Amino acid sequence: MTELDKLVRDLGHPGVPLELGVLLGCLALAFALCWLVGRKHSADSVWFGRAIVDGLLFPLLALVLTYSALLALAPRQPVPLLKVAIPVLISLVGIRFLARVFTVVFPASGLARLAERLFSWLAWLAAVLWIVGLLPAVMDEMDAVHFVFGKSKISLLSLVQGFLSSGVVLVLALWLSAVLEKRILRETVDDLSLRKVAANAIRAVLLLVGLLFALSAAGVDLTALSVLGGALGVGLGFGLQKLASNYVSGFVILFERSLRIGDMVRVDGFDGIVTDIKTRYTLIRALNGHESIVPNEKLITERIENLSLADPRVLLTTEVTVGYDSDVDAVQKILVDAALASARVLPDPEPGARLARLGADGLEFTLLFWIADPAAGQLNVRSEVNLRILAALRGAGIEIPYPQRVVRVIEQGPRPAPG
Numbered sequence: 001m002t003e004l005d006k007l008v009r010d011l012g013h014p015g016v017p018l019e020l021g022v023l024l025g026c027l028a029l030a031f032a033l034c035w036l037v038g039r040k041h042s043a044d045s046v047w048f049g050r051a052i053v054d055g056l057l058f059p060l061l062a063l064v065l066t067y068s069a070l071l072a073l074a075p076r077q078p079v080p081l082l083k084v085a086i087p088v089l090i091s092l093v094g095i096r097f098l099a100r101v102f103t104v105v106f107p108a109s110g111l112a113r114l115a116e117r118l119f120s121w122l123a124w125l126a127a128v129l130w131i132v133g134l135l136p137a138v139m140d141e142m143d144a145v146h147f148v149f150g151k152s153k154i155s156l157l158s159l160v161q162g163f164l165s166s167g168v169v170l171v172l173a174l175w176l177s178a179v180l181e182k183r184i185l186r187e188t189v190d191d192l193s194l195r196k197v198a199a200n201a202i203r204a205v206l207l208l209v210g211l212l213f214a215l216s217a218a219g220v221d222l223t224a225l226s227v228l229g230g231a232l233g234v235g236l237g238f239g240l241q242k243l244a245s246n247y248v249s250g251f252v253i254l255f256e257r258s259l260r261i262g263d264m265v266r267v268d269g270f271d272g273i274v275t276d277i278k279t280r281y282t283l284i285r286a287l288n289g290h291e292s293i294v295p296n297e298k299l300i301t302e303r304i305e306n307l308s309l310a311d312p313r314v315l316l317t318t319e320v321t322v323g324y325d326s327d328v329d330a331v332q333k334i335l336v337d338a339a340l341a342s343a344r345v346l347p348d349p350e351p352g353a354r355l356a357r358l359g360a361d362g363l364e365f366t367l368l369f370w371i372a373d374p375a376a377g378q379l380n381v382r383s384e385v386n387l388r389i390l391a392a393l394r395g396a397g398i399e400i401p402y403p404q405r406v407v408r409v410i411e412q413g414p415r416p417a418p419g
Helices: 003-010 016-037 057-073 080-105 110-132 135-144 156-188 192-217 222-237 241-256 296-301 328-340 379-395
Strands: 146-149 152-155 264-267 270-277 281-285 291-295 314-322 352-358 363-371
Touching (some): 003 080, 016 057, 080 110, 080 156, 135 152, 146 156, 156 192, 241 270, 241 281, 241 296, 270 291, 281 296, 291 296, 314 328, 328 352, 328 363, 328 379, 363 379
Antiparallel strands (some): 146 152, 281 291, 352 363
């Protein structure tokens, strides 16, 4: 009799209703405990998730309670329903753990969602094989399939087990780094850029240590990695030097704090706010919504204007042309008063109006004024000042001349007829 036939037979046992009640009671008790503990949980909690049941704690508690009930009922009667529930809950624990950690660490990563779906399908497939009793046979068949790498002979089963163990260790490392960033770094480090570099460094170290442990658990000889390390060093020295330079520059920027998230900068004529500093590149978002991806090496080796580093004040200018018969003192007063009327223009340093040129069309004035919030936009405040200037000049009857050109027509006598 196969395991599937035995399962079908046991499901007809008269004690199945009692078993179903015990299973539902275990699920209800697990939910009640999770609800009592996690009523005030945050939405990014790995243990409780967004709705308690989609976190890690609920299936884990349900698994422990169901397994305890199975041990208690098994000596008295068949427990096929609980035996089915055990692999289902184990798969759910693995899926919930992977999904919640990926949601916290990589909230907007499509690759993380793909890895989550792939693991979910594999976990449910393994649960089905376990329930119908085919999992041992499938494992034996996988163990019979071998691959030869040089002098080493590795089975398909060992590859899958090594892959799963590596994945578990790496996910644990990601979870630990996220916990350290949330519970320790956010409370002890106020600077966002410094906190980011510390989080990246901790995550890199934990992933490296976790990878070494996973490779060791999978049976990989770590001494062979010395050859790989030498080859990687040569590759970094030649083909990947630009990439390595960008990564090193990213850590230098974060450590030196020459650029910080939220700074207003100008790079190659592109003005914007630093929104994120990654290990390879920096994101700069302009006020019009455009984003620029700047390699970190460029920020280290070239001249960058940081408008927020020492003094956030920015000098703005606007040009005005009036007629030659205008009162110069009156025009200067109108320009200064128009600038001071704007709430964003600083009274100190005081705005100034200067007669810049005696132009071809009129007297050309330049108005200089300062603002302290360039991140709020520069064109809007310049437009506001220009509108006030235009209204004041029209109200004072001061002419704003159109471009004028004098064309002289020289009349010549009739040309002599050709001889």
